[in-house]
Amino acid sequence: MREDARDGAARVSARGTDRDGRRAARDPRGGLYRARPVAGAGRPRAARQRDRDRPPALPRAVDSAARGAELRRGAVHRGPRRDVRRLPVRRASLAAGVALVPLGWGAAAAPLGMVGHMAGHMIAVAVAAPLLAYGVAGTRYDPAERWPAIVTPLAMSVVELVVVWLWHLPALRLRVDMQPLALVMEQASFLAAGVLLWSAVLGTATGGASDRRAAGVAALLLTSMHMTLLGALIGLAPRPLYAAMHHAGGGLDALEDQQLGGVVMLLVGAASYFIGGLAMLAGLLRTRTA
Structure with a gap:
């Protein structure tokens, strides 16, 4: 019996732990040493240090409040694909544009x-194009969704x-007036350019909502300025x-x-x-002040 006790004590190091990283404790019943696990034993020191430096978890009430704020932000900036209530309006807009x-x-x-x-040009870029872009916004036909980087x-x-400025050069205007194919190319390019612009302004992009809207404001005002200059x-x-x-x-x-x-x-x-x-x-x- 004493030999078994000496053998058990010999397996315990001077630091009070055995070779498996378990701390020795005296058994109150038999007076023998019994090993118990050490918290974090067997893990690298860097991992244990990261666990000690990790901030404590937020209380459940704070976490719920943060989750509620996130949901409210999602409701404000929800993309058109998720807004089912606007689906009839978008379909009507698409039909009107077509x-x-x-x-x-x-x-x-x-x-x-x-x-x-000018009447045909303005109908294409200023009336039909925004209606078409709004009708396909958030769908697989949305150019801003398919090619957001471009x-x-x-x-x-x-x-x-x-x-717009290219097709209003006098030489090209004369060619369009005389050749039906040139007329088709002109009107198709007007419509395509308008849809791409309005789609980029209205559609979802990879950046944040505020950044996208700010760029959209600048793009529309720039277009308004060059339209004003050309018209003048x-x-x-x-x-x-x-x-x-x-x-x-x-x-x-x-004249x-x-x-x-x-x-x-x-x-x-x-x-x-x-x-x-x-x-x-x-x-x-309104979004930034909310």
Whole structure:
């Protein structure tokens, strides 16, 4: 019996632990040493240090409050895909946009001069395009969802600027007026540029909601400014820039038809982008002050 006790004591080191990392304790019943586990034994020292430095868990009440705030933020910034209540409105918007496309193209193809051209142009980029972009926002047909790194507000604003100014060069306007294929290309590019811009502004992106809205505000205001400038240049030009076009009837000459077309661009195009930018700016300010 004494030999067994000596053997058990010999297995215990001078630090009070055996070779398996268990601390020795005296058995009150038999007076022999019995090993019990040491907390954290067998784990690396760095892991035990991380456990000691880890902050304590939040109380359940604080955790519930944080979870509630997160859910409220999700309700504010919820993407259009999750908002089922707006689905009928989006479908109606998509249907209206699709119906307006042939109307605008018909106005552009009719022998109405610059007035008809500007009417078709504004219907495409300022009326049909936002309706179509809103109708497909958050779906698999949304360009901002499919290519979020490319379809960004400022980039698409620059694309829209290039497309609009390019097709209003006098040489290209004459070609469009004489060739139906060029007319189709022009109107299709107007519609595509408008849908991409409005989709980038309205759709979901990879960045935060505030960053996306701020970029959308800047893109819409930039588009409004260049539309205003182009409309003013066309409407205030002292001579006809598109003299070879078929001009509208009603006793209007080439210069008067051109001036009226510039007014249409100012009233419809520039105003729609400006109002859209102000509406997004108001929403952004409400979100940041909430």
